[in-house]
Amino acid sequence: MKLVPGPLPPIPTGATMDRLPLPMPFSPDLLWRYPLGFSSIGQQPPSSPLLDYKSQLPTSLASDPRVWSRDDVITFLRWAEREFDIQPIDMDMFQMNGKAMCLLTRTDLGERAPGSGDVLYNVLQILVREANNLQRMLPSSPVTPTSRHPYPISPHSHPPTPNWNVLTQSNAESFQNPHTATLAAQLLAHSNSVTLSPAPSMDSQNGSPQHSDNHQSFSHTAFSTTGSNGSGSNPSDSDEEEKKWNQASPPNTPTFSFSNHSISSSAPPRSPKETNFSPDSYIRNFGRDFFPSDSTEPNTNGRLLWDFLQQLLNDPAQRYTNHIAWKNRETGVFKIVDPAGLAKLWGIQKNHLSMNYDKMSRALRYYYRVNILRKVQGERHCYQFLRNPTELKNIKNISLLRQQMTMSPTSKTPSSQTAPQIVPQISIKPEPTESQEPNMEYDDKPTDLSMEKTNSSSSRHVNIVCSPDPPIQQN
DNA sequence: TACCCGGAAGCCCT
DNA sequence: TAGGGCTTCCGGGT
Numbered sequence: 001m002k003l004v005p006g007p008l009p010p011i012p013t014g015a016t017m018d019r020l021p022l023p024m025p026f027s028p029d030l031l032w033r034y035p036l037g038f039s040s041i042g043q044q045p046p047s048s049p050l051l052d053y054k055s056q057l058p059t060s061l062a063s064d065p066r067v068w069s070r071d072d073v074i075t076f077l078r079w080a081e082r083e084f085d086i087q088p089i090d091m092d093m094f095q096m097n098g099k100a101m102c103l104l105t106r107t108d109l110g111e112r113a114p115g116s117g118d119v120l121y122n123v124l125q126i127l128v129r130e131a132n133n134l135q136r137m138l139p140s141s142p143v144t145p146t147s148r149h150p151y152p153i154s155p156h157s158h159p160p161t162p163n164w165n166v167l168t169q170s171n172a173e174s175f176q177n178p179h180t181a182t183l184a185a186q187l188l189a190h191s192n193s194v195t196l197s198p199a200p201s202m203d204s205q206n207g208s209p210q211h212s213d214n215h216q217s218f219s220h221t222a223f224s225t226t227g228s229n230g231s232g233s234n235p236s237d238s239d240e241e242e243k244k245w246n247q248a249s250p251p252n253t254p255t256f257s258f259s260n261h262s263i264s265s266s267a268p269p270r271s272p273k274e275t276n277f278s279p280d281s282y283i284r285n286f287g288r289d290f291f292p293s294d295s296t297e298p299n300t301n302g303r304l305l306w307d308f309l310q311q312l313l314n315d316p317a318q319r320y321t322n323h324i325a326w327k328n329r330e331t332g333v334f335k336i337v338d339p340a341g342l343a344k345l346w347g348i349q350k351n352h353l354s355m356n357y358d359k360m361s362r363a364l365r366y367y368y369r370v371n372i373l374r375k376v377q378g379e380r381h382c383y384q385f386l387r388n389p390t391e392l393k394n395i396k397n398i399s400l401l402r403q404q405m406t407m408s409p410t411s412k413t414p415s416s417q418t419a420p421q422i423v424p425q426i427s428i429k430p431e432p433t434e435s436q437e438p439n440m441e442y443d444d445k446p447t448d449l450s451m452e453k454t455n456s457s458s459s460r461h462v463n464i465v466c467s468p469d470p471p472i473q474q475n
Numbered sequence: 476t477a478c479c480c481g482g483a484a485g486c487c488c489t
Numbered sequence: 490t491a492g493g494g495c496t497t498c499c500g501g502g503t
Contacts, residue, residue, distance in 0.1 A: 304494070304495085305494085305495075339478090350495080350496085352495095352496065352497095354496090354497090355496080357478090358478090358479095358497095358498095359495095359496060359497065359498090360496095361478085361479075361480090362480090362481085362495085362496075362497080362498095363494080363495055363496075365479080365480065365481070366481095366494080366495075368480095368481090369481095375479080375480090380477090380478065380479090381478085
C-alpha cells in the first residue's frame with residue numbers, strides 16, 4: 001500500500017501557464033539533510049560544505065549538471081576524483097549525459113562508482129538545487145536552461161530540462177516527511193521549469209540491477225500489461241497496479257503527491273490514489289522501455305511523440321486519463337479525450353508552447369506512413385498503435401520504416417478499415433541483451449507482431465495483437 | 476465549426 | 490554537415 005504524504009499546499013498558478021504535476025527540481029534528500037532555516041523560497045539554504053563545490057567546478061561545466069554532455073560528465077567525474085580524493089571511477093559506467101546522471105539514484109551511483117556514490121550523489125544534488133535556485137531568482141523564464149547559457153533567450157532554444165530528474169528512489173524517501181513535502185511543494189510551485197518527462201537516456205540506467213529488475217517487471221505495462229490495468233478507472237485496477245508496483249519496487253520505495261494534477265486544471269485527480277506518483281517508478285516503468293540501452297541509438301534527449309503518448313497512456317497512476325486513455329489496450333486503440341489539453345502537454349514537453357491539436361495531430365499523421373499509428377475511422381480523436389513499444393524501441397531509425405513502407409505496396413493502407421490490424425512487417429529483432437535477460441517475470445516476448453506468428457503465406461503482414469495478456473474490461 | 480488529411484518548408488537536435 | 494523528428498502553415502475534404 002502506498003503511503004500518501006500529507007497534503008501539500010496549493011501550487012500557485014501565478015502569471016505563468018498551468019504546470020504539470022512536476023516533481024521537485026531538487027533533491028528532497030537535501031532538504032531533509034539541510035532543513036533548518038530553509039523555510040521559504042527566497043531564502044538560501046544554510047551553508048553546506050557541499051555548496052562550495054559549485055564554485056570549484058571546472059569552468060567548462062555549466063552550473064546545471066542536467067545540461068552536461070557526456071564529455072562534461074566525464075570532466076565532472078575526473079574533477080570529483082581529484083577534488084574528493086575518491087577511488088578512480090570507471091568512466092565506462094558513466095557513458096551518459098548530465099541529465100541521465102542526475103537520474104541515477106544514490107544506489108545506482110554507488111554501484112557505478114563503488115565507494116564514491118554518496119559523494120557524487122550529494123554533489124549532484126547540490127548542483128541541481130543550486131541551478132534551480134538560480135533559475136528561480138531570474139526573471140520569469142519559461143525555459144529551463146539546457147545549454148551552457150543557462151537561460152536562453154529564445155523559447156525555442158531547447159526543450160526544457162526535466163525537473164524530476166533528481167528525484168530518485170532513494171532521495172524521494174524524504175517525502176514521507178510532511179515538512180519536507182511542504183518545502184518540496186513550495187519549491188515546486190516556484191519552479192519555472194516545466195517538463196513532463198525525465199527523458200532518461202537509457203545509458204543512464206544501465207548497469208543497475210535494481211532498475212533492471214524493475215524494468216523486467218514493468219516493461220510490459222507499456223503495452224501489454226495485464227488487463228487489470230487497462231483503464232485505470234476501476235479502483236481495483238489501481239490496486240492491481242499498486243500491487244505490481246509494490247512487488248517490483250524495493251522496500252521503502254517512495255511515493256509523493258502533487259497538489260495539482262492537470263495542466264489544464266480541467267479535471268482533478270479522480271481519486272486521492274491518483275495523486276500518488278513516483279517519478280522513479282515512472283522512469284523505471286517506461287524510461288527503460290523506450291530508451292534502449294544501445295548506445296548507438298540516437299539520443300533524442302527527450303521523448304518522441306509516440307513515446308510521450310505511451311507514457312501518458314500507461315501512467316501507473318492513470319493521471320492522464322483526462323487527456324488520453326486507452327479504448328482497447330490490447331489492440332492499441334486509444335482516444336484523445338482532451339485534444340487541446342494533450343497538445344498543451346506535448347507542447348510543454350517539447351517547449352513549443354504554441355502547440356495545439358492541429359499541429360500535434362500532424363505529427364501523429366506522420367506516423368501513419370511508418371505504420372506506427374493509424375486513425376480509427378469514424379471515431380474522433382481515436383488512434384491505434386500499430387506497433388508495441390518493445391518493437392518501437394528497437395527501431396533504430398524510423399526512417400527505415402518509411403523506406404520499407406514505400407517498398408511495400410500493401411503498406412499504403414493506414415486508413416483502411418478493412419484491415420485495421422495488419423501492417424507490413426519490418427524485421428526488427430529484439431536486442432540480444434533483452435532476450436537474454438533472465439528472470440523475466442513478464443516475458444517481453446514477441447506478441448503477434450512477431451515474425452513467428454506471421455502467416456507464412458505473407459511474410460509482409462502480421463497481426464497486431466499488442467498484448468498477450470487476457471482480455472480486459474474496457475471503459 | 477471542428478476534425479482530418481497530407482504537402483511543403485523550415486527548425487532544432489544528434 | 491546530414492538526417493531524423495518533428496513544427497508550422499496551408500489548402501482541401503468531410
